[in-house]
Amino acid sequence: DGGITQSPKYLFRKEGQNVTLSCEQNLNHDAMYWYRQDPGQGLRLIYYSQIVNDFQKGDIAEGYSVSREKKESFPLTVTSAQKNPTAFYLCASSPRTGGANVLTFGAGSRLTVL
Amino acid sequence: SQQGEEDPQALSIQEGENATMNCSYKTSINNLQWYRQNSGRGLVHLILIRSNEREKHSGRLRVTLDTSKKSSSLLITASRAADTASYFCATDEAGSYQLTFGKGTKLSVIP
Numbered sequence: 764d765g766g767i768t769q770s771p772k773y774l775f776r777k778e779g780q781n782v783t784l785s786c787e788q789n790l791n792h793d794a795m796y797w798y799r800q801d802p803g804q805g806l807r808l809i810y811y812s813q814i815v816n817d818f819q820k821g822d823i824a825e826g827y828s829v830s831r832e833k834k835e836s837f838p839l840t841v842t843s844a845q846k847n848p849t850a851f852y853l854c855a856s857s858p859r860t861g862g863a864n865v866l867t868f869g870a871g872s873r874l875t876v877l
Numbered sequence: 878s879q880q881g882e883e884d885p886q887a888l889s890i891q892e893g894e895n896a897t898m899n900c901s902y903k904t905s906i907n908n909l910q911w912y913r914q915n916s917g918r919g920l921v922h923l924i925l926i927r928s929n930e931r932e933k934h935s936g937r938l939r940v941t942l943d944t945s946k947k948s949s950s951l952l953i954t955a956s957r958a959a960d961t962a963s964y965f966c967a968t969d970e971a972g973s974y975q976l977t978f979g980k981g982t983k984l985s986v987i988p
Contacts, residue, residue, distance in 0.1 A: 851917075864976055
């Protein structure tokens with residue numbers, strides 16, 4: 764079955780540590796996205812990528828980094844510079860970068876800073 | 878970036894009743910979409926309505942769009958306990974393909 768796989772589902776981090784969240788898709792989608800979800804605040808865009816080796820900052824990119832070395836993969840690193848990293852992180856992909864942009868989401872990764 | 882706002886924030890109904898959620902947005906859009914999220918899971922796309930459409934149906938879902946009022950509504954008819962979830966509207970502004978999500982309506986359907 765085609766879809767998006769995020770791992771790990773749960774992750775605990777000590778303050779000052781970097782952590783990387785994995786996102787893999789086998790849908791052959793060109794575009795991939797990372798969103799952060801906090802209670803009562805909906806989804807906020809962190810980074811997105813339209814094509815391999817290219818990505819752009821979203822609304823809340825500070826303290827995060829990404830790479831897009833392969834079409835299937837778009838890992839997100841939460842760095843120690845992110846002041847409040849505890850949140851639910853959602854990866855998504857879409858087949859087009861223009862027109863109707865329907866997203867397919869992964870199941871999410873919940874990061875807790877201890 | 879602009880964000881859609883859903884109303885109400887929470888809604889509790891009995892099974893079999895209809896549920897109506899509303900979404901307002903601020904700027905011109907290409908399309909408006911509705912997504913559903915079960916607790917602790919990813920979002921699932923439900924329906925898309927284009928800016929030149931006024932109403933769209935999909936099974937028990939009915940979506941309307943009023944571009945003059947910059948608002949949309951999602952109606953779920955004959956609700957079921959399995960419809961319990963959060964529902965989000967998402968818009969892509971004219972000239973952009975990025976989606977902007979609202980804060981969601983949390984629907985509880987009581988058996």
